[in-house]
Amino acid sequence: MHEILLKYLSKFGSLTEQEVKDIADNLIVQTFKKGTILLHEGEIATKCYFILQGCIRQYHLTDGEEKTTAFFTEEQAVASFSSASQQIPATHYWSCVEDTVAMVGYLDREQEMYKKFPKLALITRELMEQDFGKTQESFATFIASSPEERYELLLKNRPDLLQRAPQHQIASYLGIKPESLSRIRKRISLKK
Structure with a gap:
């Protein structure tokens, strides 16, 4: 340590x-x-x-x-x-x-x-x-974004969180239900 x-x-x-x-x-x-x-x-x-x-x-x-x-x-x-x-x-x-x-x-x-x-x-x-500057930017982006855009930003900026936190906590963080997160993930994977 x-x-x-x-x-x-x-x-x-x-x-x-x-x-x-x-x-x-x-x-x-x-x-x-x-x-x-x-x-x-x-x-x-x-x-x-x-x-x-x-x-x-x-x-x-x-x-x-x-x-x-x-x-x-x-x-x-x-x-x-x-x-x-x-x-x-x-x-x-x-x-x-x-x-x-x-x-x-x-x-x-x-x-x-x-x-x-x-x-x-x-x-x-x-x-x-x-940290304060990053928090301000994140909050502004969150307010102006759709749930799918929030997820895409999370994928881009903090992909490690998807492996570290349970899906229901990620969904809550994005302001959506776990079922909605599953649908968003599916749509994004079909785009690729």
């Missing part, structure tokens, strides 16, 4: 070898089994995660039905900013879709880490800005 973290941190040219080692020694890396719930609706988020290996799903329960709103995989952060910063209950769940290795950040210790490692704050900000 530690090697995965070192390899990831080494990607940032702004960090010296010693800084990479020092930061890695101060971060907590944990392994979570498939099915582990990391955050329940109604809890106040006190942790954030950065996935080194694995997949985490964010979902809401609406009238007893799970609605998948996001999948997070390698080199993606999982954070509930509104819950943590405003100290309000989360409106969603985080669940491990597969065994997952992640850096665990304790939000109450975040500033302490940034004081100790100022470059880490800059890297975190840069990553958050990139």
Whole structure:
């Protein structure tokens, strides 16, 4: 696990070898089994995660039905900013879709880490800005797309998810029923 973290941190040219080692020694890396719930609706988020290996799903329960709103995989952060910063209950769940290795950040210790490692704050900000931009684009595209177009975009941009998550979760993520997803897949395979 530690090697995965070192390899990831080494990607940032702004960090010296010693800084990479020092930061890695101060971060907590944990392994979570498939099915582990990391955050329940109604809890106040006190942790954030950065996935080194694995997949985490964010979902809401609406009238007893799970609605998948996001999948997070390698080199993606999982954070509930509104819950943590405003100290309000989360409106969603985080669940491990597969065994997952992640850096665990304790939000109450975040500033302490940034004081100790100022470059880490800059890297975190840069990553958050990139992630926010991608999220905005994804949301706009989702709203403007048909279910078939959403599936085609998923095939193009994140094909690994189709192998990693169950079909009913993929369908929920696309905003459709599993039967509709089956029909879309069939139509697309006939086009080829």
